[in-house]
Amino acid sequence: MIALVPGLLPTCTAKQPQVKGCTSGSRKNVGCMFLSLRTTMRLLTHNMLTSHVKGVTNGYPLKLQAENIKVMSVDFNPEFVARMIPKLEWQALVQAAESIGHLGDLPRELVPEYESNEEFLKMAHHVLMEVEVIEGNLECPETGRKFPIKNGIPNMLLNEDEV
Amino acid sequence: MAAPMDQESCAVKTKLTKSEKKAYKKQNKARQTLLRHEGISTSSEATKHLVVANAGLSNGVHREELWRLFQTLGDLQDIVMVTGKPYAFVSYADQQSAAAAYAAFNGRMLKSPEELQQPNVTFYLNHIEKVPSQRVAGLDLPPGLRLVEDFVSPACAARLMEGLGWSTDNQQQTDAEQALKHRRVKHFGYEFRYDNNNVDKDKPLPGGLPDWCSPVIDKMMSEGHIKHRPDQITVNQYQPGQGIPPHVDTHSAFEDEISSLSLGGQTVMDFKHPSGKRVPVVLPARSLLVMSGEARYLWTHGIIPRKLDPVPVKGQEESITLARREVRTSFTFRKIRHTPCDCKYPCQCDSQLQQTGPSLPRTEGEAGQLEQQHVHQVYEDIASHFSSTRHSPWPRVVDFLKTEPVGALVVDVGCGNGKYLGANKDVYSLGNDRSSGLANICRDRQLEVFVCDAMSVPVRTGAVDAAISIAVIHHFCTQERRLKAVKELARLLKPGGRALIYVWAFEQEYKNVKSNYLKDTKEHQNGDVGDKSSTRPTQEQQGASLPIHVNRTSFKTQDMLVPWHFRDGAKKQQRGSQPGLQVPSNSGREKNPERDTRDCTEETNLDRNSEQNSDKPLEVGNHKKQDSEEENVKSCSGACASDCQQSQDEPVYHRFYHVFKDGELEELCNSVPGVSVVDRYYDKGNWCVVIQKCL
Numbered sequence: 125m126i127a128l129v130p131g132l133l134p135t136c137t138a139k140q141p142q143v144k145g146c147t148s149g150s151r152k153n154v155g156c157m158f159l160s161l162r163t164t165m166r167l168l169t170h171n172m173l174t175s176h177v178k179g180v181t182n183g184y185p186l187k188l189q190a191e192n193i194k195v196m197s198v199d200f201n202p203e204f205v206a207r208m209i210p211k212l213e214w215q216a217l218v219q220a221a222e223s224i225g226h227l228g229d230l231p232r233e234l235v236p237e238y239e240s241n242e243e244f245l246k247m248a249h250h251v252l253m254e255v256e257v258i259e260g261n262l263e264c265p266e267t268g269r270k271f272p273i274k275n276g277i278p279n280m281l282l283n284e285d286e287v
Numbered sequence: 288m289a290a291p292m293d294q295e296s297c298a299v300k301t302k303l304t305k306s307e308k309k310a311y312k313k314q315n316k317a318r319q320t321l322l323r324h325e326g327i328s329t330s331s332e333a334t335k336h337l338v339v340a341n342a343g344l345s346n347g348v349h350r351e352e353l354w355r356l357f358q359t360l361g362d363l364q365d366i367v368m369v370t371g372k373p374y375a376f377v378s379y380a381d382q383q384s385a386a387a388a389y390a391a392f393n394g395r396m397l398k399s400p401e402e403l404q405q406p407n408v409t410f411y412l413n414h415i416e417k418v419p420s421q422r423v424a425g426l427d428l429p430p431g432l433r434l435v436e437d438f439v440s441p442a443c444a445a446r447l448m449e450g451l452g453w454s455t456d457n458q459q460q461t462d463a464e465q466a467l468k469h470r471r472v473k474h475f476g477y478e479f480r481y482d483n484n485n486v487d488k489d490k491p492l493p494g495g496l497p498d499w500c501s502p503v504i505d506k507m508m509s510e511g512h513i514k515h516r517p518d519q520i521t522v523n524q525y526q527p528g529q530g531i532p533p534h535v536d537t538h539s540a541f542e543d544e545i546s547s548l549s550l551g552g553q554t555v556m557d558f559k560h561p562s563g564k565r566v567p568v569v570l571p572a573r574s575l576l577v578m579s580g581e582a583r584y585l586w587t588h589g590i591i592p593r594k595l596d597p598v599p600v601k602g603q604e605e606s607i608t609l610a611r612r613e614v615r616t617s618f619t620f621r622k623i624r625h626t627p628c629d630c631k632y633p634c635q636c637d638s639q640l641q642q643t644g645p646s647l648p649r650t651e652g653e654a655g656q657l658e659q660q661h662v663h664q665v666y667e668d669i670a671s672h673f674s675s676t677r678h679s680p681w682p683r684v685v686d687f688l689k690t691e692p693v694g695a696l697v698v699d700v701g702c703g704n705g706k707y708l709g710a711n712k713d714v715y716s717l718g719n720d721r722s723s724g725l726a727n728i729c730r731d732r733q734l735e736v737f738v739c740d741a742m743s744v745p746v747r748t749g750a751v752d753a754a755i756s757i758a759v760i761h762h763f764c765t766q767e768r769r770l771k772a773v774k775e776l777a778r779l780l781k782p783g784g785r786a787l788i789y790v791w792a793f794e795q796e797y798k799n800v801k802s803n804y805l806k807d808t809k810e811h812q813n814g815d816v817g818d819k820s821s822t823r824p825t826q827e828q829q830g831a832s833l834p835i836h837v838n839r840t841s842f843k844t845q846d847m848l849v850p851w852h853f854r855d856g857a858k859k860q861q862r863g864s865q866p867g868l869q870v871p872s873n874s875g876r877e878k879n880p881e882r883d884t885r886d887c888t889e890e891t892n893l894d895r896n897s898e899q900n901s902d903k904p905l906e907v908g909n910h911k912k913q914d915s916e917e918e919n920v921k922s923c924s925g926a927c928a929s930d931c932q933q934s935q936d937e938p939v940y941h942r943f944y945h946v947f948k949d950g951e952l953e954e955l956c957n958s959v960p961g962v963s964v965v966d967r968y969y970d971k972g973n974w975c976v977v978i979q980k981c982l
Contacts, residue, residue, distance in 0.1 A: 165735070165737070166735060168715060169717060169735055169737070172696070172717060172746050172747055172750050172751075173737070173745050173746060173747075174745055174746065174747050175745065176739075176743050176744070176745040184747060201693075203693050203694065204693055204694045204713070204715075205694070206694070207692070207693060207694025207695075208694045208696070208715065211696055211750065211752075211781075213747075271745075275727065275730060276730055277723070277726050277727065277730055277736060277737060277738060278737040278738070279723065279737070279738045280719075280737050280738060280739040280745040281721075281738055281739060281740060282740070282743060284655065287740075287742075287743060
């Protein structure tokens, strides 16, 4: 059963050492109890987020500045990835992955008939689901407003004058 | 002396009669009682001191009576009686006298009324080494309390009574004079209203204060007992056995100093601090009592309705005896207050409580503040405790999520502790919450979340296949903001995408079935006699304080504050934030029914369909925010005084809620352009709507 689901959660038993081996999470204010847990923001999430500062017309995509990145292994589900791709802004994904140095061999343009291209889907899966930001910023491209990512949680709250 | 038990026979006989055995047993029991109450042991040897069981103040025995009885047997030195105790201590100058008293009284029923007023009293005696020293009562008066003895002369007292014109028999009463249940009352200057415990400040009584009280007021002023000249007098007449319940004079009604002149018989006034500390104060005839500061604002005062008062013996303050009450007339002098009270005791202060209680917002800024204080801050403060009470997803919400196919993108706006984020493992679930405390809890559970406000969700327009908003929109305090939240939810949906919205229902009884929230009421409140009126003020108009809901009662209003109580053992999160409450609750209930743990079982029956669940008692499906009320039924304590104490160790938080009436959520959704309502239902005390984005 577990193998069939796309594995949005890392399978802790097998992947645990890898997570522990990742040193990026050990500095800053990340408490010890979090170290063995996945506390990051995925690039798939980044692809959905936009700046919502009042009056902004061109708030997408948010510029990604990562101080800590973690790469984790997540079960690959080709159907899940193939169905997710049409919902993505492909260029935004490429830009974000490139800005943090994790584009790898992912094509800059969507390839035709990607649904049946397992190699492509695996690369997309890796960038979407396995590259994660622990600490950093999301920056509004129009206003330069920075939204901090701490402990893997983007804080997108606006101040009163920004609503 | 026809004593049933004779000294000689007691000493000589080896075989005890039935009544002797009984007496022996009782004596033993008295010995144990003393050990338990006072921590002192009786002596097997004869001593100078005796403890006499059944001769205490609580047995209705007077010190004078004991003195009369015990002095016949030797050189009686002292008798010590302790308030509320069923024994007395008797001390002689020598052992022989004590032994004689022992022989004369132990196990003997006293003759009434020749020996004792009280019938059927049998004394049981034991020797003790030493009489335990009694705490000296009455020396430590509450701060701000002063007692001036012999303030007026008997002649002056007589003139006052004459001026008052009350005879002892009940004559016809004028308007400002009423016979209350417990006493007779007359007002001068202003009428004190017992319906609101205040005075009509713009309706002074004709005639003002009578001339015959001027000398007394002049004396109070000239001798410096009070600073401000009183303009209101209330006269109370208490028959023996009458009293006045403990109270604090309404802060906003009167200025600081309140003085009371006692005429006729003496009485004992009980002062009580919110911490429970009690100080009985003897008010002798013709004495003046002045309450100011803490004694006036924080301590309650009252007179216990009874005919006998335990009072210290004159000149022997360590000994206490009973004093019979006589008719007492008290003159209370007060000065009307014309500005709100700004005392240092806000928990007893009606002026300051009105200010601290939030009201419905009039501006957008106020709305934001109310939600910040009574939604956002509260969830930050209670995040971990809240999360620990939220285990079980609600089946029909899970059903909705399960209809989404593999690879769907689902957003949970206001995801709380994320209990729905893993409900369908085939979809990409993205959660968000206003509370970073709750977002952190989601993170600990390896869920994908971000922090944002539900009115402004930073997700691309039309990006999501489905969205849920469970127990969120009822936390917005204006119609505009609730509409904004639904519009934002609709904006996220792709064409054809659907969103499920749950809000708490005003109607907690639907189709003759009570919601679990109410159903558990009976269970928990069994024997609870507190008043069930749900809210403090009932007004809902703007500017009035928001009512505070009584947990597990039906709703009386749509907008209110709902208390959240930490259960025993649950600790506030250490986030350095202020508790979001400081609104005292006046629910008038003292009982704290513990929550029913069955409601938060870990068992979830996600695989069951809703039909199976619909007629099943709600043991599994729990709602993430409103089941708080089901599980958190420790009710507020009645008096705000005890809230003051309670807030130290058991903080109470108040969350704002707007509960929806039948059809209201649907109407709200219908007013959002670009979506249509495709389903609506009532589920476990919630109104639920599914909206769909138009293609």
